[in-house]
Amino acid sequence: LSATPTKPLRIGEVAELTGTTPRTIRYYEEIGLLPGAADRAQGKHRLYTEADLERVKEIVRLRDLLGLSLEQLRQLLEAEAARAELRREYRATEDAAARKRILKQSRRHIESQLELVRGRKAELEKLEAELVEKQDLVATKLRELGA
Amino acid sequence: LSATPTKPLRIGEVAELTGTTPRTIRYYEEIGLLPGAADRAQGKHRLYTEADLERVKEIVRLRDLLGLSLEQLRQLLEAEAARAELRREYRATEDAAARKRILKQSRRHIESQLELVRGRKAELEKLEAELVEKQDLVATKLRELGA
DNA sequence: TTGCTCCTCACGTCACGTGAGGTGGC
DNA sequence: TTGCTCCTCACGTCACGTGAGGTGGC
Numbered sequence A, B: 001l002s003a004t005p006t007k008p009l010r011i012g013e014v015a016e017l018t019g020t021t022p023r024t025i026r027y028y029e030e031i032g033l034l035p036g037a038a039d040r041a042q043g044k045h046r047l048y049t050e051a052d053l054e055r056v057k058e059i060v061r062l063r064d065l066l067g068l069s070l071e072q073l074r075q076l077l078e079a080e081a082a083r084a085e086l087r088r089e090y091r092a093t094e095d096a097a098a099r100k101r102i103l104k105q106s107r108r109h110i111e112s113q114l115e116l117v118r119g120r121k122a123e124l125e126k127l128e129a130e131l132v133e134k135q136d137l138v139a140t141k142l143r144e145l146g147a
Numbered sequence C, D: 001t002t003g004c005t006c007c008t009c010a011c012g013t014c015a016c017g018t019g020a021g022g023t024g025g026c
Helices: A011-018 A022-030 A050-066 A070-092 A097-142 B010-019 B021-029 B048-068 B072-093 B096-144
Strands: none
Touching: A011 A022, A011 A050, A022 A050, A050 A097, A050 B021, A050 B096, A070 A097, A097 B048, A097 B072, A097 B096, B010 B048, B021 B048, B048 B072, B048 B096, B072 B096
16 A cells, blocks of 8 residues: 555575464465565575565465365466456556456356355354254253352 | 163264274374273274264364364363263262252363354354455455446 | 275375574664 | 674475275175
């Protein structure tokens, strides 16, 4: 939101801010989940932008919340890169039909992600309901035993 | 709920019913997460009761939904075994004070599990909200482009 | 008896953890 | 200059996957 060009982050800072470790971030670079600056000289420190930080945050979040494998994550992130490309095309065209087509594809993508999230949420809610039921049972028994 | 003594299940059936594999179930036995009948002769088939099935279901559910390590799961399941022991004590005593103490411990345990579940749910809801927001944006743009 | 499914090693894999020894930058 | 954090191997670990070769039970 701000246009101030924030100073680059070091790997330890990115790790801290995303709740991971430097090793994990290096591993994600190794398997191609993170870009990894091509021009970094052997042995020199890795530097990250705010955008890199956001990408790591998203990876960690999807990994933890949806339990996706890194291969699945790679596919999902590739699909998102494709969407970013579509957004560029969107802005480049004035053709209403083309714009509609792009928007509809975007909608399908969001829809499928929402399905994943909502499925998980439903399972968690079922688990929560079972725990609340147990809780009520205990509360009732405690009440029966008097104040 | 029914008292019919259901026939024992084989490892493949348990795997199917819990969404895992025989290998995973054997592995859980190997590391002590599952009991594993002590009297099974070398090379003979493993047989499971309905109670075993429920235990595997719970393990898989907690593993997937809460992302717990098997070591954490082992601790959680041990705590649950302790609670089962408490329930036996509960039924064995008539002392109201003792019963209250047991119930309160039970309450604490459920509370901490609920915290885990609700924390996860909150994160998922935040992710869902972000996706819905994106969805609304796309829907608005589509409306602007006309029917 | 014929097919399944099951059994036990045992090595492979995915996603990192954990030193070992060395260099970089505020 | 002194500490930190970073670097690159490289081996270890956790939670299984995946055959290989063999036996069990409807």
